[in-house]
Amino acid sequence: xNSEKRQIAVNAALLLTFSLLVVAxxxxxxxxxxxxxxxxxxxxxxxxxxxxxxxxxALLMGGALGVSGAVLQGIFRxxxxxxxxxxxxxxxSLAVSCGLLFxxxxxxxxxxxxxxxxxxxxxxxxxxxxxGWKGLQPERLLLAGIGIGFFLSxxxxxxxxxxxxxxxxxxxxxxxxxxxMTDWDVVPxxxxxxxxxxxxxxxxxxxxxxxxxxxxxxxxxxxNPSRERLLLFLAASLMTAASVSMGGVVGFIGxxxxxxxxxxxxxxxxxxxxxxxxxxxxxxCFADTVGRTVAAPLELPAGVVAAFIGAPYFIYLLNxxxxx
Amino acid sequence: xxxxxxxxVYFSFGKTEFIREMGFTVEPGELIGLMGPNGAGKxxxxxxxxxxxxxxxxxxxxxxxxxxxxxxxxxxxxxAYLPQMLDMHAPFRVGELVRMGEYSYNQKHHxxxxxxxxLVGLTDKSAAFLADLSGGEQRRAYIAMTLVQGGxxxxxxEPLANLDLRYQMELIRLLRRICSENGISVLLxxxxxxxxxxxxxxxxxxxxxxxxxxxxAIVLTDEMIRIAYDLDLVDLPRPIAAYGQFIQHxxx
Numbered sequence: 359x360n361s362e363k364r365q366i367a368v369n370a371a372l373l374l375t376f377s378l379l380v381v382a383x384x385x386x387x388x389x390x391x392x393x394x395x396x397x398x399x400x401x402x403x404x405x406x407x408x409x410x411x412x413x414x415x416a417l418l419m420g421g422a423l424g425v426s427g428a429v430l431q432g433i434f435r436x437x438x439x440x441x442x443x444x445x446x447x448x449x450x451s452l453a454v455s456c457g458l459l460f461x462x463x464x465x466x467x468x469x470x471x472x473x474x475x476x477x478x479x480x481x482x483x484x485x486x487x488x489x490g491w492k493g494l495q496p497e498r499l500l501l502a503g504i505g506i507g508f509f510l511s512x513x514x515x516x517x518x519x520x521x522x523x524x525x526x527x528x529x530x531x532x533x534x535x536x537x538x539m540t541d542w543d544v545v546p547x548x549x550x551x552x553x554x555x556x557x558x559x560x561x562x563x564x565x566x567x568x569x570x571x572x573x574x575x576x577x578x579x580x581x582n583p584s585r586e587r588l589l590l591f592l593a594a595s596l597m598t599a600a601s602v603s604m605g606g607v608v609g610f611i612g613x614x615x616x617x618x619x620x621x622x623x624x625x626x627x628x629x630x631x632x633x634x635x636x637x638x639x640x641x642x643c644f645a646d647t648v649g650r651t652v653a654a655p656l657e658l659p660a661g662v663v664a665a666f667i668g669a670p671y672f673i674y675l676l677n678x679x680x681x682x
Numbered sequence: 683x684x685x686x687x688x689x690x691v692y693f694s695f696g697k698t699e700f701i702r703e704m705g706f707t708v709e710p711g712e713l714i715g716l717m718g719p720n721g722a723g724k725x726x727x728x729x730x731x732x733x734x735x736x737x738x739x740x741x742x743x744x745x746x747x748x749x750x751x752x753x754x755x756x757x758x759x760x761x762a763y764l765p766q767m768l769d770m771h772a773p774f775r776v777g778e779l780v781r782m783g784e785y786s787y788n789q790k791h792h793x794x795x796x797x798x799x800x801l802v803g804l805t806d807k808s809a810a811f812l813a814d815l816s817g818g819e820q821r822r823a824y825i826a827m828t829l830v831q832g833g834x835x836x837x838x839x840e841p842l843a844n845l846d847l848r849y850q851m852e853l854i855r856l857l858r859r860i861c862s863e864n865g866i867s868v869l870l871x872x873x874x875x876x877x878x879x880x881x882x883x884x885x886x887x888x889x890x891x892x893x894x895x896x897x898x899a900i901v902l903t904d905e906m907i908r909i910a911y912d913l914d915l916v917d918l919p920r921p922i923a924a925y926g927q928f929i930q931h932x933x934x
Binding site for chain 2 (some may be wrong): 361363435494514564567570571572574575577579580581582620624625626
């Protein structure tokens with residue numbers, strides 16, 4: 359093993375260890391500090407019934423967003439691409455908000471289902487509008503996503519101004535990435551689509567690496583750039599849809615996590631994608647724990663806390679790169 | 683058997699004709715230059731050969747089989763193409779980039795990653811980021827990737843563009859060595875007439891058509907350059923003669 363590979367392996371092992379410690383800490387920390395070695399019935403219920411589902415959902419959501427960001431940054435060859443710039447989250451938010459604002463009674467799984475359908479429909483629309491005579495071109499796809507995203511955001515604002523007050527707060531919490539209402543019910547559907555999207559992205563990791571070099575080089579390496587881009591976009595859409603359907607809109611993780619991971623282990627998608635799951639999941643899990651602890655009994659939305667934690671670190675990384 | 687053959691190829695987009703009645707072959711081990719003025723169709727020819735574009739009529743044959751009948755992987759095992767505008771800031775280390783050549787899974791590849799890096803003189807740069815290399819080294823890193831890919835034909839679109847004289851000559855020497863020692867053929871587009879004189883064969887194109895083909899001494903004559911570039915040689919600056927002698931001296 360040469361020194362370059364050894365360094366990557368060490369960094370990956372450190373990240374995994376750190377993540378395990380953070381998740382363990384998230385289990386015991388909260389409004390009430392729990393002792394996992396003295397489990398009474400109440401502690402057991404708090405751990406398994408309240409904290410564990412939140413942690414599992416946060417890990418799934420953050421992991422899905424981290425991988426989606428890595429995939430989208432690769433296929434668009436843009437360091438600014440993330441699941442939210444492409445309108446997918448706007449479509450999802452609009453669908454859920456319409457349900458929350460105008461629905462009289464929503465079953466527990468209605469909101470996730472609406473979110474998922476909204477995200478998938480928006481992703482499909484972006485692909486249809488982003489298709490040119492040369493197939494799926496990154497610039498065209500990106501512009502289509504941004505345009506649709508703006509349109510859907512404007513529609514969402516319009517819908518919110520026409521809404522009732524009680525639905526408005528729930529819709530607002532949904533768009534801030536609030537995990538306080540999550541439970542085990544959302545996990546099976548979310549887990550299924552996160553796994554499906556991740557498996558597809560991992561299977562196309564070589565195509566993702568090749569697309570990073572440009573369509574013509576990818577073609578020379580034996581790939582069909584349009585086909586690879588479509589499959590990877592589908593994978594990212596599935597994971598984003600699953601994430602939004604489980605706990606609402608969480609920004610920033612899809613943007614920052616791939617940059618942080620690449621900074622430590624290089625850019626090979628075969629390494630970046632799995633570690634983006636770990637890093638994204640850990641960041642959101644940590645953000646959610648901070649959000650439910652620092653201002654208890656008030657809970658801050660995990661999406662807001664993730665941005666407060668991630669943004670300074672992102673700026674620090676940029677400055678370190680500039681000074682290197 | 684020719685590695686590449688154009689048979690009466692015609693290509694247009696809309697009403698604009700890009701390539702007309704084009705026919706030539708590339709034999710194993712040849713270093714061939716595609717020359718001609720801007721807009722002559724050099725890049726289009728290379729993209730047709732690489733399978734990125736499909737001819738409206740005529741045939742592009744790779745190893746005596748029509749190019750469009752190959753799957754992407756089969757084609758990648760036979761030829762590699764590098765466009766003029768390569769992403770020199772791709773976020774990969776040199777070793778990671780060169781390893782991508784293995785994606786075609788060619789069992790008959792000529793070079794391992796280490797051998798390709800050694801051949802292009804980047805053995806000690808495997809862990810360096812592509813963006814941290816000089817322009818010449820970046821080109822050579824991409825060429826190492828195509829060597830690992832294992833095809834017998836390299837198609838290079840203006841690989842000498844934006845390189846200084848030293849890097850241009852290093853690259854031509856490297857390509858010459860790849861052709862003569864490994865039986866790989868290289869078809870490259872270029873503008874420098876003097877460097878064109880160092881190749882095995884030159885194909886001169888203008889307005890999408892072939893106007894001359896053969897040994898540089900036969901094609902790169904004053905008369906042919908005047909026809910191809912609509913240029914009177916008395917317009918050329920005087921130092922070019924001394925530059926030509928210098929290049930010949932160094933390359934020999």
